[in-house]
Amino acid sequence: MVRDPLSQLDALVVALSGFVIVFLMLALLWGVILVISRVVSGVEHHQVPVMSAPAPAAVPARAAAPAASQQVVLEGIDETQAACVMAIVSHETGIPLDQLVFKSIKAV
Amino acid sequence: MQFSFIGALGEILSGSGFAALANDPRNLIMILISFVLLYLGIGKKFEPLLLIPIAFGMLLANFPITGLLNAPTATSSPGMLWVFYQGVEHAIYPSIIFLGIGAMTDFGPLIARPSSLLLGAAAQLGIFAAFLLALALGFPGAVAAAIGIIGGADGPTAILVASRLARDYLPAIAIAAYSYMALIPMIQPPLMRLLTTKEEREIKMEQLRPVSKTEKIVFPIAVATVVILLIPDTAPLIGMLMLGNLLRECGVTERLSDTAQNALCNIVTIFLGLSVGCKAVASTFLTWDTIKIIILGLIAFMFSTIGGLIFGKIMCKLTGGKVNPLIGSAGVSAVPMAARVSQVEGQKANPANFLLMHAMGPNVAGVIGSAVAAGFMLKVFGA
Numbered sequence: 045m046v047r048d049p050l051s052q053l054d055a056l057v058v059a060l061s062g063f064v065i066v067f068l069m070l071a072l073l074w075g076v077i078l079v080i081s082r083v084v085s086g087v088e089h090h091q092v093p094v095m096s097a098p099a100p101a102a103v104p105a106r107a108a109a110p111a112a113s114q115q116v117v118l119e120g121i122d123e124t125q126a127a128c129v130m131a132i133v134s135h136e137t138g139i140p141l142d143q144l145v146f147k148s149i150k151a152v
Numbered sequence: 153m154q155f156s157f158i159g160a161l162g163e164i165l166s167g168s169g170f171a172a173l174a175n176d177p178r179n180l181i182m183i184l185i186s187f188v189l190l191y192l193g194i195g196k197k198f199e200p201l202l203l204i205p206i207a208f209g210m211l212l213a214n215f216p217i218t219g220l221l222n223a224p225t226a227t228s229s230p231g232m233l234w235v236f237y238q239g240v241e242h243a244i245y246p247s248i249i250f251l252g253i254g255a256m257t258d259f260g261p262l263i264a265r266p267s268s269l270l271l272g273a274a275a276q277l278g279i280f281a282a283f284l285l286a287l288a289l290g291f292p293g294a295v296a297a298a299i300g301i302i303g304g305a306d307g308p309t310a311i312l313v314a315s316r317l318a319r320d321y322l323p324a325i326a327i328a329a330y331s332y333m334a335l336i337p338m339i340q341p342p343l344m345r346l347l348t349t350k351e352e353r354e355i356k357m358e359q360l361r362p363v364s365k366t367e368k369i370v371f372p373i374a375v376a377t378v379v380i381l382l383i384p385d386t387a388p389l390i391g392m393l394m395l396g397n398l399l400r401e402c403g404v405t406e407r408l409s410d411t412a413q414n415a416l417c418n419i420v421t422i423f424l425g426l427s428v429g430c431k432a433v434a435s436t437f438l439t440w441d442t443i444k445i446i447i448l449g450l451i452a453f454m455f456s457t458i459g460g461l462i463f464g465k466i467m468c469k470l471t472g473g474k475v476n477p478l479i480g481s482a483g484v485s486a487v488p489m490a491a492r493v494s495q496v497e498g499q500k501a502n503p504a505n506f507l508l509m510h511a512m513g514p515n516v517a518g519v520i521g522s523a524v525a526a527g528f529m530l531k532v533f534g535a
Contacts, residue, residue, distance in 0.1 A: 048292045055287045059280040062528045066276050069379065069524045070269040070517060076374050077266040084366045138364065 088138075120151030172216035178434035179214045185437075186211040186429070189327070198334035201418075202307065202425050206327060209233065209429020221430060233430040236423050240315045240322070245424040246308035247388040252417030253308075253519065254372070254396025255409045257487065261513040263367050264360035268479075268510075270463060272517025275483025277459025278303025279525045282452030289444055295321055297529035299445055302329045303452025304522025305336070305484035309389060311428060313526045317533050323432035324442040328449030333486045339450070340457050340481050340493045347461045348477050352468060353501035355476040357510045365403070372397040379524065385534065386527030393519065456484045460514065482511035485518030 050058070118126050126149050134141045165171060173180055189207035193200040212220055213233060221237075224230035239245040262268050283300030291299060298318035301310045302325060310329040314322040332339065344353075372394035380387045399409040464480025478498050482490040491511035498507035 048294075050287060050293045055284055055293075058293075058532060059284050062283075062525060062532070063277065063280045065383075065528050066521050066524050067270070067273040069382065070273040070521055072378065072382075073375060073520070074266040074269045076378055077263055077269075077371065080367055080370050080374055081263065084364055084370065088364060088366065 116146045117148035118150070119148065121149060169216050169218070176216065176434070178438055179216055181438060182214040182432065182434050183211060185432075186214065192331075199307075199330045201421055202330050203327075203334075205422050205425020206323075206330070206429035206432075209426035210323070210432040211429075212426075213430035213433055221433075233426065237427045237430060239420075239423055240311065240427045243312050243315060243388050245420050245427065246312040246315075247392040248420045249308040249417060249424065250389050250392040250523075251396040251412050252414075252420075253487070254393040254398075255400045255412040255417075257393075257397060257400075257516050257519070258512070259371055259397060259516055260363040260368060261360055261509050262516050263363045263371055265510070265513050267467065268513030269517045269520075271460055271467070271480045271483040271514035272485070272519075272521040273483075274463030274480065275456045275460030275485075275514065275518050276304060276521045276525045278452035278454065278456030278484070279522070279529075281455040282448050283529075285451060286444075286448050289448070291441070291444075294318060294533040297533045298325055299448050300452060301325075301522070301526055301529060302332070302445075302449040303456045303484075304518070304525060305329070305333055305453060305456060305486040305490065306519060306522040307333060308424075309485075309522050309526045311424065312389065313529055316530055319431075320436045321441065321445060323428055323437055324445040325449075326428040327432070328446050331446075332449050332453045333489065336453075336484070336486050336489050337493055337496075339453055340484075340490065341497055343454060343457045344461060344478055344481055344493075344497050347458065348465065350501060352465065352477050353498060354505065355468065355473060356502065356505055357476055357479075357507065358474065360509060365401070368401040369398070369403075372401065375520070379520070383524060383527040383531065385530040386523050389523040389526065390520070393523065453484065457481045460484060460518075476505070476507055476510070479507055479511040479514055483514040483518045483521070485515065485522045487515050487519060488512065490518070491515040 116126065121129075126146075129149055130141060130144070130146060133139075133146075134144055137144075186207045189203055189210065192198045193203035193207060212218070218231070220231040220233040222228065222231040223234055279300040280303075281300075282303045283296050286296035286299040287293065294317040298310070298314040298316075298321060301313045304310065307326065307329045311322065311326050314325040318325065376391055376394035379390045396409075396412050399405045399412055460480035460483035461477055462480070463483075464475065464477030467475040467480070468477045476498060478494045479491075482494045484490050491508055491514075494511035495506070495508040498505040
């Protein structure tokens with residue numbers, strides 16, 4: 045802790061130290077974010093094959109996706125709204141649209 | 153006993169606030185200042201959510217003989233504003249406001265481009281420049297530190313530091329901080345145009361990568377852990393900021409997130425504003441020091457903007473022209489106004505330029521940066 049009166053040199057040292065510490069702390073957070081991103085992407089990447097373990101069954105469904113997507117049953121909503129719902133589901137689940145199969149979408 | 157109507161009227165008048173005002177006309181000046189601030193808040197819309205409660209608190213506090221500010225004694229209850237002020241005295245209100253800010257803030261752009269953190273750090277230059285200038289003007293170290301924090305462009309942080317280090321100067325510091333935050337669209341653009349070339353302002357930045365939900369959930373927990381363990385004095389601000397953000401991102405506390413963003417934040421804003429305003433009494437406010445603080449606050453804002461812009465230019469050079477230096481000025485933490493200014497200036501140079509999301513990274517980094525700077529000042533000058 046610093047006590048008054050501060051000499052000019054002390055003041056300069058405090059200011060410079062403070063600025064450097066802010067930089068170091070935020071640079072450290074940069075490193076933390078990079079680590080988080082690496083770990084999370086590694087874990088999520090690792091989970092994809094695990095989740096798609098029953099791949100043989102899923103593959104035909106994916107292959108059929110374009111055809112299936114053309115046959116989505118819409119109840120109480122129009123095509124624009126349906127497209128929005130599909131985009132939101134894809135975004136929220138992180139699954140690309142071409143890997144999702146929608147059978148029906150109805151307004152509740 | 154003989155009752156006289158005129159005598160009773162005279163007694164009422166002599167015991168009224170009007171008579172007391174005549175005894176100390178400085179209160180009248182403070183009341184007039186509160187009217188000016190009310191006009192700025194209502195008429196000019198300068199940070200009205202805070203300026204209006206501050207101005208009204210100032211108005212109430214300067215009505216004489218109300219007892220609103222009286223501390224409790226053995227025989228009397230405390231005044232209402234004295235009770236409200238305890239939330240500032242014990243750093244409760246700024247911390248709760250940070251909870252709300254955390255719940256409102258999307259750290260996605262920062263996680264997508266973490267190098268933005270350095271822009272947020274560079275834009276704290278004004279804090280330390282104003283600190284040195286305040287010392288040169290004769291302020292004690294602790295007060296100079298509190299004045300410097302105005303340069304962080306972060307009202308709650310400025311209030312928290314001032315309440316700990318410079319209690320008598322709290323109203324002037326808070327008013328300067330919020331006034332200049334409202335004036336950012338006027339303060340920053342001339343500096344942005346002065347310090348950058350047209351070619352730099354025209355730079356279009358690449359789309360940010362998508363950030364996963366898990367990253368957004370882990371981020372507040374990791375930041376709170378690292379920053380608070382390293383600088384424990386940042387705990388009230390960083391702790392609440394990150395809790396608010398976790399409530400927002402975890403996806404299972406929507407009601408709490410909504411309350412923190414809206415009802416709680418609004419309620420505390422009223423108490424915070426009144427508490428700050430009620431400390432603006434003539435004896436401490438009507439001094440040359442207040443004028444010095446107002447000027448130092450402006451200098452602090454300008455230096456912070458310059459710091460961010462210069463570092464933005466450095467990053468522009470280092471990345472081979474991939475970073476538009478205009479996003480550097482958003483490193484001052486006035487969220488989201490500083491980012492909007494970057495967006496507006498970028499579009500003026502190149503109408504196809506969309507810098508808002510890129511500027512949000514340094515903008516939210518500035519919030520963390522100013523909290524770290526505040527923690528440092530509290531560590532160095534705190535009791």
